[in-house]
Amino acid sequence: MKKIFISWSMSIKKLPPKIEKTLDLLIEKKYKVLVWDAIWIDELIQDFFCKKNYFYVFIYSISDPRVFKTEKFKNIKVKINENIKDLRERQSQKDIFMTDQSDVSLVIWDWKSKWSYNNIIRLIEKNKEIQIFYNDNFINKENLNINYINKIYDENHKYSLSEYIKEEKSKIKNVKEMKEILINNLIISKDEVINEKYQKDVDFKMNRWKKIFVYSKKLLDKLFYTNNVKNNYIHNESNLTLF
Numbered sequence: 001m002k003k004i005f006i007s008w009s010m011s012i013k014k015l016p017p018k019i020e021k022t023l024d025l026l027i028e029k030k031y032k033v034l035v036w037d038a039i040w041i042d043e044l045i046q047d048f049f050c051k052k053n054y055f056y057v058f059i060y061s062i063s064d065p066r067v068f069k070t071e072k073f074k075n076i077k078v079k080i081n082e083n084i085k086d087l088r089e090r091q092s093q094k095d096i097f098m099t100d101q102s103d104v105s106l107v108i109w110d111w112k113s114k115w116s117y118n119n120i121i122r123l124i125e126k127n128k129e130i131q132i133f134y135n136d137n138f139i140n141k142e143n144l145n146i147n148y149i150n151k152i153y154d155e156n157h158k159y160s161l162s163e164y165i166k167e168e169k170s171k172i173k174n175v176k177e178m179k180e181i182l183i184n185n186l187i188i189s190k191d192e193v194i195n196e197k198y199q200k201d202v203d204f205k206m207n208r209w210k211k212i213f214v215y216s217k218k219l220l221d222k223l224f225y226t227n228n229v230k231n232n233y234i235h236n237e238s239n240l241t242l243f
Contacts, residue, residue, distance in 0.1 A: 001056065003032040005102035007095070008041040009113035015044045016136055019108060023048055033057045034098050037065035037075075041108065046073065062094050095119055104129045111135075112156040120149055158203055158214035170224040181223060188213065 004026060023045070026033060033049065036042045037059050046069040049057050055072040059065050065075050078094045099105065105123050109116045111134050123130045124146055132139040159167070161175045172178050182188050187198050192211065194202045201216040
């Protein structure tokens with residue numbers, strides 16, 4: 001029996017009808033289904049297979065599973081190197097293990113989730129068969145390549161300033177200085193109001209009750225990318241704008 005690893009982006013909260021039809025096909029073809037133990041989509045997927053009385057479902061976890069709908073499913077506890085303490089890294093190691101265990105992968109993606117992006121890149125690099133579902137459709141097979149995935153991710157993912165510093169070639173390495181430039185360029189205000197002109201490029205997320213602004217790569221590149229930043233760029237002139 002072939003094994004399929006199903007993963008998803010956290011922003012997706014319900015099973016699209018086309019995905020339900022895909023799950024029906026998996027039952028028809030008797031796939032072994034590998035899923036996480038998280039709430040929302042994983043829970044809905046478990047519910048779906050329970051209702052269909054299909055139990056070739058394997059719930060992968062790094063401890064006791066958070067969601068485990070029936071004892072007829074099988075729980076696979078993935079052993080993670082004890083030296084790895086960071087929870088996200090431990091979960092990432094679990095995904096690597098699931099990738100290696102599977103023959104095929106289905107990723108339900110919002111085109112901005114970094115977690116899903118990393119899984120997709122890993123799958124492509126390992127030459128795994130993959131289907132990516134987004135916006136009620138599957139991505140065409142000819143677009144299942146790293147260049148296309150990078151392009152889509154860059155267009156949709158929004159970065160916190162610390163994330164951008166870590167991952168991109170930003171000449172300015174201080175979040176406070178970067179935020180000052182964003183304020184001076186009238187992108188956000190001192191009291192953290194987003195300029196209407198940049199609504200598509202700026203958003204925010206809550207992290208333990210803390211408001212964190214996130215920005216499109218296009219906007220941050222214009223402001224901070226190494227080749228675009230002048231040595232004397234940091235200033236206090238409130239009327240300066242790049243746009």
